[in-house]
Amino acid sequence: xxxxxxxxxxxxxxxxxxxxxxxxxxxxxxxxxxxxxxxxxxxxxxxxxxxxxxxxxxxxxxxxxxxxxxxxxxxxxxxxxxxxxxxxxxxxxxxxxxxxxxxxxxxxxxxxxxxxxxxxxxxxxxxxxxxxxxxxxxxxxxxxxxxxxxxxxxxxxxxxxxxxxxxxxxxxxxxxxxxxxxxxxxxxxxxxxxxxxxxxxxxxxxxxxxxxxxxxxxxxxxxxxxxxxxxxxxxxxxxxxxxxxxxxxxxxxxxxxxxxxxxxxxxxxxxxxxxxxxxxxxxxxxxxxxxxxxxxxxxxxxxxxxxxxxxxxxxxxxxxxxxxxxxxxxxxxxxxxxxxxxxxxxxxxxxxxxxxxxxxxxxxxxxxxxxxxxxxxxxxxxxxxxxxxxxxxxxxxxxxxxxxxxxxxxxxxxxxxxxxxxxxxxxxxxxxxxxxxxxxxxxxxxxxxxxxxxxxxxxxxxx
Numbered sequence: 001x002x003x004x005x006x007x008x009x010x011x012x013x014x015x016x017x018x019x020x021x022x023x024x025x026x027x028x029x030x031x032x033x034x035x036x037x038x039x040x041x042x043x044x045x046x047x048x049x050x051x052x053x054x055x056x057x058x059x060x061x062x063x064x065x066x067x068x069x070x071x072x073x074x075x076x077x078x079x080x081x082x083x084x085x086x087x088x089x090x091x092x093x094x095x096x097x098x099x100x101x102x103x104x105x106x107x108x109x110x111x112x113x114x115x116x117x118x119x120x121x122x123x124x125x126x127x128x129x130x131x132x133x134x135x136x137x138x139x140x141x142x143x144x145x146x147x148x149x150x151x152x153x154x155x156x157x158x159x160x161x162x163x164x165x166x167x168x169x170x171x172x173x174x175x176x177x178x179x180x181x182x183x184x185x186x187x188x189x190x191x192x193x194x195x196x197x198x199x200x201x202x203x204x205x206x207x208x209x210x211x212x213x214x215x216x217x218x219x220x221x222x223x224x225x226x227x228x229x230x231x232x233x234x235x236x237x238x239x240x241x242x243x244x245x246x247x248x249x250x251x252x253x254x255x256x257x258x259x260x261x262x263x264x265x266x267x268x269x270x271x272x273x274x275x276x277x278x279x280x281x282x283x284x285x286x287x288x289x290x291x292x293x294x295x296x297x298x299x300x301x302x303x304x305x306x307x308x309x310x311x312x313x314x315x316x317x318x319x320x321x322x323x324x325x326x327x328x329x330x331x332x333x334x335x336x337x338x339x340x341x342x343x344x345x346x347x348x349x350x351x352x353x354x355x356x357x358x359x360x361x362x363x364x365x366x367x368x369x370x371x372x373x374x375x376x377x378x379x380x381x382x383x384x385x386x387x388x389x390x391x392x393x394x395x396x397x398x399x400x401x402x403x404x405x406x407x408x409x410x411x412x413x414x415x416x417x418x419x420x421x422x423x424x425x426x427x428x429x430x431x432x433x434x435x436x437x438x439x440x441x442x443x444x445x446x447x448x449x450x451x452x453x454x455x456x457x458x459x460x461x462x463x
Contacts, residue, residue: 002041004062005041005058005062005064005086016045017044017045017047017051018042018044019042019043019044024042027072028040028043028081028089029087031072031077032073040067040081041084041085041086042087043086043087044088045089045091045092046088046093048093048206049167049175049206052093053169053173053174053175055088056169056173056204060171063452064086065084065086065454066085066086066087066455066456067079067081067086068204068455069089070090070110070138070140070141072137073134073137075344076422076423078199078200079423080424090110090139090204090206094109094112094113096120099124101124103181103182104211104212105210106121106126106209106210110139110141111139111140112139113138114128114130114135114140115136117140117210121212125214126212126213126214127212127214128212129213130150132148132151134332140210144166144195145199146159146419148419149379149382149419150419151283151328153379153381154379154381155249158419159197160196162210163211164181165178165181165185166178166179166205166208167179167206167207168191168192168195168203168204169204170202170203170449171203171449171450171454171455178191179207179208179209194449199421199422200459201459202449203455214287216285216292217286218286218289218293219283219321220292220293220314221281221314221315221325222296222300222312222315223271223279223282223312224282224300225272225278225279225309226276227276227310228278228355231308231309232252233352234306235303235309236250238299238308239282243295243296246292246295247283247381248283249281249379250282250381251281251380251381252377252378253279253280253328254277254377255276255278256375257331257334257375257376257377259275261327261331264337266333268323268326271324272311276310276311280309280380281325281327282296284296293314297314300314331386331388338390339393341390341392342388343389343397344386344387345386345387346386347385347387347405347414347416347417348382348383348384348414348415349385349409349414351383354383357385357409357412357414358385361376361389362374365391365404368400368401368404369397371392372389372401373390375387375388375390383418385418389405406429407432409432410432415433422459422460422461423460424458427458427461430460430461439461442460443461443463446461446463
């Protein structure tokens with residue numbers, strides 16, 4: 001059957017669209033950590049929604065499984081091909097079709113890298129607010145499939161909140177033409193939500209209408225040092241009260257993250273001393289430059305007077321602001337600088353339980369290995385923490401530490417995935433965050449839309 005489907009694809013599409021054998025580059029079967037798996041059966045590189053439809057219809061009839069790939073920046077092995085799968089790469093569907101500044105919407109194919117979309121709308125004085133460290137390589141399709149969050153969720157929401165409409169192809173090749181440019185649309189079931197955050201298991205998103213906003217005239221970035229997590233929470237409350245809707249980002253870094261990043265990552269400097277327990281990166285933005293800076297300065301002065309913060313610095317230029325953001329955006333580089341022995345986690349939980357959560361993980365990790373330690377940072381304003389548990393290279397502790405951290409996350413009634421998705425790696429732990437009834441409802445949707453289970457099979461859950 002595999003040889004037959006390859007022959008059929010070759011008879012329909014040209015040689016640059018269907019890659020097989022030695023023509024399949026390692027990037028199609030290698031993850032972010034550089035760990036490869038066996039090459040896929042083939043790689044399909046369509047240029048249009050119609051080509052995606054034809055391809056999926058053939059795979060549906062032949063019962064051949066497909067995994068969809070974007071920028072390959074995922075961290076849960078959702079896009080790594082399994083044996084016998086064909087890779088559907090969206091890399092050539094990379095056209096930004098329309099920027100409608102009047103309607104505040106951009107229409108794009110989903111193979112477009114996030115940063116290129118950001119830069120394109122900036123040319124018209126607008127911004128696409130979704131932003132994350134992998135912006136240069138992650139794609140819009142990947143952002144949609146994982147419901148990506150990133151740095152500015154506190155003001156603009158997750159990817160789900162930025163999607164106005166989608167065009168998607170179902171497993172049997174049916175095209176759902178839902179690219180609409182308006183917010184209000186109460187005409188029955190909101191079908192686009194079936195494809196946001198479902199990791200390509202229900203359909204392949206090919207085009208999207210996304211919300212854009214006038215670019216702020218001013219962005220002010222500050223870095224603060226704090227003595228406790230209670231002070232972090234107090235600063236968040238004060239920032240929300242004093243800055244209101246201008247508060248764009250509120251990022252927290254435990255000491256280990258800030259200290260090690262500024263010490264080990266090349267090109268990253270420490271604007272504040274590295275001996276404080278906590279650090280917060282604040283961003284405020286708006287149309288009135290003078291007011292934005294004045295409000296931020298007054299808020300920080302109040303925080304100093306009330307003994308909420310120990311020290312602070314406000315970026316004096318765009319370059320200085322970028323340097324502060326580089327600390328927060330260097331988590332991947334920090335991991336590489338430390339070495340391979342560690343496990344990363346992306347969880348969410350109530351803000352008032354974050355400190356106890358981190359403390360418990362640090363304490364419990366040392367019971368597994370006395371030299372283990374945890375690096376913690378994240379988007380405190382929206383309840384999302386990233387945790388990296390590091391340990392000596394003598395024994396692989398991945399499974400032990402994964403069970404530990406996800407178990408503690410369940411104890412704290414948190415989510416085992418805040419923004420990275422479930423994929424293959426987190427599938428065994430999904431039951432810690434979702435009930436069996438919820439998971440079975442997911443399976444019901446999968447059976448209805450993909451009866452032969454060809455789309456990203458085994459991701460999120462099994463049938």
